Amino acid sequence: MKSQARITLILLMILLGAFMLTLSGCSFKRITKSKNIVYQKADKTSAEQRLNVFAPRKHTKPAAVLIFVHGGNWNSGKKSQYNIIGGHWAKKDVVTVIVDYPLSPAADFDAMAISVARSVKWVKENISQYGGNPDKIFLSGHSAGGHLAALVALDDHYFKNIGLENPLSGLILIDAAGLDMHGYLLEEKFEKGNTYLKTFSSDPKTWKEATPLYHLHPNMPPMLIYRGGKTYTSILKSNEKFIQALRAYAPETPYRIQKSKKHVPMITQFFNPWNARYGEILAFMKAAGNKNNLPEDKRNAALGK
Numbered sequence: 001m002k003s004q005a006r007i008t009l010i011l012l013m014i015l016l017g018a019f020m021l022t023l024s025g026c027s028f029k030r031i032t033k034s035k036n037i038v039y040q041k042a043d044k045t046s047a048e049q050r051l052n053v054f055a056p057r058k059h060t061k062p063a064a065v066l067i068f069v070h071g072g073n074w075n076s077g078k079k080s081q082y083n084i085i086g087g088h089w090a091k092k093d094v095v096t097v098i099v100d101y102p103l104s105p106a107a108d109f110d111a112m113a114i115s116v117a118r119s120v121k122w123v124k125e126n127i128s129q130y131g132g133n134p135d136k137i138f139l140s141g142h143s144a145g146g147h148l149a150a151l152v153a154l155d156d157h158y159f160k161n162i163g164l165e166n167p168l169s170g171l172i173l174i175d176a177a178g179l180d181m182h183g184y185l186l187e188e189k190f191e192k193g194n195t196y197l198k199t200f201s202s203d204p205k206t207w208k209e210a211t212p213l214y215h216l217h218p219n220m221p222p223m224l225i226y227r228g229g230k231t232y233t234s235i236l237k238s239n240e241k242f243i244q245a246l247r248a249y250a251p252e253t254p255y256r257i258q259k260s261k262k263h264v265p266m267i268t269q270f271f272n273p274w275n276a277r278y279g280e281i282l283a284f285m286k287a288a289g290n291k292n293n294l295p296e297d298k299r300n301a302a303l304g305k
Contacts, residue, residue: 039122054090065133066281072103101116101119139170228257
């Protein structure tokens with residue numbers, strides 16, 4: 001959760017993105033790309049928000065859908081930096097949606113989460129036009145995007161406020177930040193004007209509302225959680241607290257620690273289309289999608305609840 005990571009992330013994206021595009025050559029012909037689709041119109045509280053869709057060009061049946069929320073300390077980042085990941089997923093027969101959302105200081109965490117929820121609603125209502133299955137939607141995010149994905153997936157008021165029952169088949173967190181934002185801000189005691197206080201306010205009650213840890217419940221979607229072994233201390237601590245609390249509801253939730261990985265490489269590893277995480281996530285999506293078709297009692301047992 002340090003600002004210099006943004007510079008490192010951009011440089012790595014440029015270098016690795018160029019390399020992987022060269023390596024993949026003309027393979028993008030196997031997919032369709034639909035960019036800058038408006039999912040949220042501008043209003044008094046938020047600017048217009050857009051998303052990109054990457055889909056297999058040929059498919060025999062509706063494909064699972066993965067929505068990705070980028071990181072960037074809640075105040076930076078954009079969807080275009082992750083187009084290469086969208087392309088890789090589409091070539092693995094997953095319809096992939098990469099979203100933008102409003103950033104701090106123009107927006108607080110709540111406005112960001114509202115936008116993420118609206119992007120999910122757009123997917124639910126429109127993704128069949130791109131070959132996606134609206135009944136198999138998975139939400140994922142890295143760093144700050146992991147926090148927003150978790151908050152939207154767990155605090156159902158974000159969906160209820162836009163007339164939607166939680167439609168998610170699963171949640172995939174990649175070195176997510178802010179899973180215990182309340183504890184982090186209490187510990188750090190930032191002074192007025194700090195970037196985190198602009199995003200989360202100075203009110204401890206609001207910090208708790210912004211903390212996914214406090215929104216765990218029995219009916220939440222199944223999760224797959226990744227953490228870097230060499231990530232920032234704050235992310236390590238919040239993930240460990242989150243997992244400890246999660247075990248009371250879903251004790252079999254897979255928690256994968258990549259011992260050699262720092263925070264930024266936890267997402268740039270996906271620039272490599274042969275990275276083993278793709279296979280693991282595909283297996284999780286397949287299992288979660290199949291289990292969601294079971295009766296409720298059997299589904300809960302199968303999901304480790």
